[in-house]
Amino acid sequence: MNKPGEYMFRHSLLTALIATSLLSSVPQIWAQNPEMQQKLMEIKQSAAANKQSLARYTWMEQQTTSIKGEVKKTQQFQVRIGPDGQQQKIELNPQAPPAPSGGRFKQRIVAKKTEEFKDYGQQIAELGKQYAQVDSQALDQAYQRGDISLQPNGAAGTVSLIIKNYLKPGDSVTLVFNRQQKALLSVQVASYLTDPSDAVRIAVQYDKLPDGTNHVTSNQVTGVSKQLGVMIQNSSYQPIG
Numbered sequence: 512m513n514k515p516g517e518y519m520f521r522h523s524l525l526t527a528l529i530a531t532s533l534l535s536s537v538p539q540i541w542a543q544n545p546e547m548q549q550k551l552m553e554i555k556q557s558a559a560a561n562k563q564s565l566a567r568y569t570w571m572e573q574q575t576t577s578i579k580g581e582v583k584k585t586q587q588f589q590v591r592i593g594p595d596g597q598q599q600k601i602e603l604n605p606q607a608p609p610a611p612s613g614g615r616f617k618q619r620i621v622a623k624k625t626e627e628f629k630d631y632g633q634q635i636a637e638l639g640k641q642y643a644q645v646d647s648q649a650l651d652q653a654y655q656r657g658d659i660s661l662q663p664n665g666a667a668g669t670v671s672l673i674i675k676n677y678l679k680p681g682d683s684v685t686l687v688f689n690r691q692q693k694a695l696l697s698v699q700v701a702s703y704l705t706d707p708s709d710a711v712r713i714a715v716q717y718d719k720l721p722d723g724t725n726h727v728t729s730n731q732v733t734g735v736s737k738q739l740g741v742m743i744q745n746s747s748y749q750p751i752g
Contacts, residue, residue: 547659550670550688551650557693557725558645564724566592571747572600576632579738583628591751598640631734634704635711636741639732641678642700643715649677669696681707694725710735720748 569591576584588600653659653674662671668691674684682702689696700713712733717725730743 547654547661550672550690551654551659553690553693554645554672554686554688554695555647555650557688557695558647561694561725562592562596562644564722565726566596567751568592568720568724568748569751570726570745570749573744573746574636575742575744576628577740577742578628580740590745628737628739631737632739632741635732635734635739636743638702638704638711639700639713639715639730639741639743642684642698642702642713643727643730645695646678650674653677668692679703692719694719704734708736724748 569589572588572590574584574586574588575582576586586605587603589603590598590600593599650659653676656676658675658677660673662673662685669687669689672684672686672688674686676682677684679702682700684701685699687696687698688694695717697717698713698715700711700715702711702713703709704711712735714729714731715727716729718728719725726748727743727745729745731740732743733740
């Protein structure tokens with residue numbers, strides 16, 4: 512007769528083996544999801560085609576930086592895609608910073624704080640642009656991990672994907688894609704800079720040019736802890752050459 516302890520041990524071992532088997536089968540289940548694979552393929556193909564199309568354009572980018580809702584700086588840039596596939600920007604009509612006021616000690620404090628906010632704004636703006644572009648490799652990895660799920664969407668012909676651990680561990684991305692137009696409509700992001708406590712919220716909107724090229728119209732990036740926002744708006748797209 513088996514002792515009670517031996518029975519419990521065997522039962523626990525069997526339960527653990529079954530759980531391990533189920534968990535190990537998750538990636539295979541996801542890999543066999545043809546509907547999800549088709550949606551991701553459409554998104555990646557659309558992103559690749561748009562990147563090539565945008566390389567034929569130059570456009571205006573306006574960045575508006577605000578702190579606690581108060582506008583502190585507005586900049587305009589002429590933008591194009593360089594040979595390396597990265598954006599190249601030239602600032603238009605750069606404005607000199609206002610002359611510092613107060614004594615030397617106060618001026619040093621103001622200058623240091625201004626530089627800190629400038630660096631922080633540049634960092635979150637760059638992060639916003641990273642999330643605005645589809646990262647095919649990150650999508651594939653999230654898919655294999657089972658970190659992508661479908662969200663019900665009322666608009667006909669659109670699909671909403673919720674992606675966990677996309678570009679950073681613990682981030683969350685909601686991507687809305689129009690399957691009929693083969694174009695992104697919006698991206699909502701909850702992410703951070705170097706530490707999860709330094710939260711960054713990102714909201715991206717897209718639109719189409721007359722030739723069908725999809726592009727970012729606006730990208731609102733907010734650094735929660737510093738209450739600093741950067742609004743990026745793109746317009747005046749013109750063919751090159």
